[in-house]
Amino acid sequence: MTEQQERFCKIYVDYNCDRGKRADAYLEAGFKTQTRKAASNSAGRLLENDVIKQKIKQLQEEKFAVLRERIENEKERKIMSVIEKRALLAVLMNDPYITTQDRLRAMDIDNKMEGVYVVKNQITGADGGAVSIAWEGGKHDSSAAE
Secondary structure (H helix, E strand, O other), X not given: OOHHHHHHHHHHHHOOOOHHHHHHHHHHOOOOOOOHHHHHHHHHHHHHOHHHHHHHHHHHHHHHXXXXXXXXXHHHHOOOOHHHHHHHHHHHHOOOOOXXXXXXXXXXXXXXXXXXOOOOOOOXXXXXXXXXXXXXXXXXXXXXXX
């Protein structure tokens, strides 16, 4: 493996193996092309190489080992910042070696943390009727306000 190929692998893993960033990783590694499309195509061919695939897998395993160690340390402290959680979810969402189901689950968790989903709760009174609110010294029936 050439030095440029190894640099490409490291940069590509730093980009969390985001297919949309493969041309960037290719160019940052020092490869020269005339167009961005050519860089993307060349990077795609490089990613099909078994030696490159193995190197990327090795680098990802090393990266995950560090993350796992950090997670274990965080479990001991029982604290993990929101930023660290979101960073871990980003890694999981973009990892092509993780199952689609797990990637979607990570995306769902990230969406919940981001507040993308709106939870709507409808509150009704007895038998689906108006809500009756009682407090010390009185009672208010919301149906009377209508």
